[in-house]
Amino acid sequence: MNLKQVLKNAKKEGEAVGQFNFSAWVQLRGIFKAAQEQNQPIIIGTSGGESRHVGLKQAVILVEMAREQYGVSAFLNLDHGRDLEWIKQAVDAGYDAVHFDGSELSLKENIEQTREVAEYAHENDVVVEGELGYLTGSSEEHSEKIKIEKENLTSPRQVQQFVEQTDVDSLAIAIGNVHGVYAEMPNLDLERLERIEKETGAFLVLHGGSGIPDEDVQKAIEKGIVKINVNTELRLTWKESLTKALKKDSIKPYEILPEVERAIQEKVNSKINLFHG
Known part of the structure; x- marks a missing residue:
């Protein structure tokens, strides 16, 4: 199946497909092992910084290798692209979205x-995600509370115009979700989500999937979210598990890194279970 069909099936079943970001092979292995265990399709994300660290062509090759090794339906997405030329290079390199x-x-x-972007990508059968509304925060752990400005949220009145005039396949929206994990997470505006869902047939995407209470995630899926991005929680899991593993009396990466891989696999397992009910 292609990515559009996977998203369409998720929407029909009242589920969501998880996007999990990586910038190291140990993360990618943990993500794929979880997807294999759960027998569910996944989206692999690389942000601007992650894609430059890994390399566009290298990311494509790594995902292709893992896809073949683990027998998982996986699609590679350039996350939060802002540079038009870099996005076009990702399309040319073989990204799926x-x-x-x-x-x-x-x-x-x-x-x-x-x-x-949509015109260029669609010529190459690449799925395009647009963004309407502004997501506050950064993909890190924060000790303070975050404030959401109402004017930054996605306007339901603009959704139909945006989707029709851009021809995007999916739409990232701002409904109180934020990038990063905060001491006190804001509430999702589920009523706004319902209004947005009525305005468009595009696949709706929830960025900032880290730290949101499970109950709110489930409600968002019930009301139309079909793709959820997770990055910060995976970074935290990577750091915490690596810090713990490095305390072992070993200097051999192949003895240390499996603990990191298992921790990431467990985290992704829990997210896939949540997203697929």
């Missing part, structure tokens, strides 16, 4: 640049 983040632009500029 690209996300253009024009959330810091005016609506007019966002539409124009997202449409440019």
